[in-house]
Amino acid sequence: MTDSEDTGMRARELAAGQRTVVWTATTGPGAPEPLFETSELLLEAPNWSHDGRSLLLNGDGRLWRLDVREPSGLTEIELGGVPPINNDHVLSPDGRTLYVSGMDGHLYAVPAEGGDGVLLTKGADDVLHFLHGVSPDGTTLAYVLIPRGVPGARGRLALMPATGGPGRVLDTGDGHIDGPEYSPDGAWILFNTETFTEAPGHAQLARVPALGGPVERLHTSDTVDWFPHLSPDGRHATYLSFPAGTLGHPENLDVTVRLVRTDDWSLPVHCHALFGGQGTLNVNSWAPDSERFAFVSYPLTGR
Structure with missing residues (x-):
């Protein structure tokens, strides 16, 4: 059974007349600037490299490097032995390791410059793993755990050793969660959750102590809010707002970063x-200087 047959996931593709635009923006004044554009490949979820020189984006089940200084083209990063990946990928705090989520529902570690991957979730075939965070000391991965083959199952926050091994679930309430990510000081895990409301799919932003404890709501809004990402200095955050009533985090909607x-x-x-949604801001895309961040839009001809 292949990964796509197993989980139902497929690499996304651009629609007719659609293109990918990779943007960078700053915490200061001024509009976002387009960095790279293509009508050949749907790219998602930029990570900013730790040296500040490039962005890492997934597309067609593979991982690509885009030079920020001379963004003329993409360079593929070798993921040896890893199945096609989705848009849940992160870098280790020292910048040496890439942690990626395969479309087979498992997690893998790969050298940041490319190379052979290592399966981290060996034996955990009864659940799907969607990676979003690494602790600042590099020892722990935060991910979403979903029972495999259970329609409507909610995502739960789970932690596991970065070297692989069994995970443990943190209590965040009854609602579906996504996007768990450590704060720069390691004290908190931020995420979006449907725990605070009875409205279907109405995700809001929250945090929980990394060692476990009461969940704190970060913001109350009428929009459906996903994927909170803190800047490295902890002073700013980005997140993605979907229109009220949105279920999940779908593609091809008018959204707001x-x-x-x-x-x-x-x-x-x-x-x-x-115009975006899925793929726009799934993972932390802050530059190491805490002054810039990246995101992706998917404009259609005529919009």
Whole structure:
């Protein structure tokens, strides 16, 4: 059984007349700037490299490097022995290791410059794993755990050793969660959750102590909010807002990338409206200088 047959996941493709646009924006004044554009490949979920020189994006089940200084083309990163991947991928704190989520529902570690992958979730075939965070000390991975083959099963927050091994679930309430990511100081795990509302799919932003404890709501809004990402210095955060009533985090919608200061999540510093959704901001895309971040839009001809 192949990965796609196993999980039902497929690499996304651009629609007729659609293109990928990779953007960078700053915490200061000024509009986002387009960095790279293509009508040949649907790219998703930029990570900023630790040396500040490139972005890492997935597309067609593979991982690509885009030079930020001379963004003329893409270079594929070898993922030896790893099945096609989805848009849940992160870098280790030292920048030496890539952790990726395969479309077979398992997690893998690969050298950041490319090479042979190592299966981290060996034997855990009864659940799907969707990676989103690495602890600042590099020892622990935070991911979403979903029972395999159970329609409507909710995602739960789970932690496991970065070297592989069994995971453990943290209690975050009854609602579906996604996007768990450590704060820079390692004290908290941020995520989006449907725990706070009875409205179907109404995800809101929250955090929980990394060692476990009460869940704290970060912001209350009328929009459906996903994927909170803290800047390396912890002063700012980005997240993605979907229209009220949205179920999940689908593709091809009018959405908004929001930038806030972490001392006041209710007052956006900037709001960047675009046509996107799935793939726009799934993983942390902050530059190491904490002043820039990246995201992706998918404009259609005529929009």
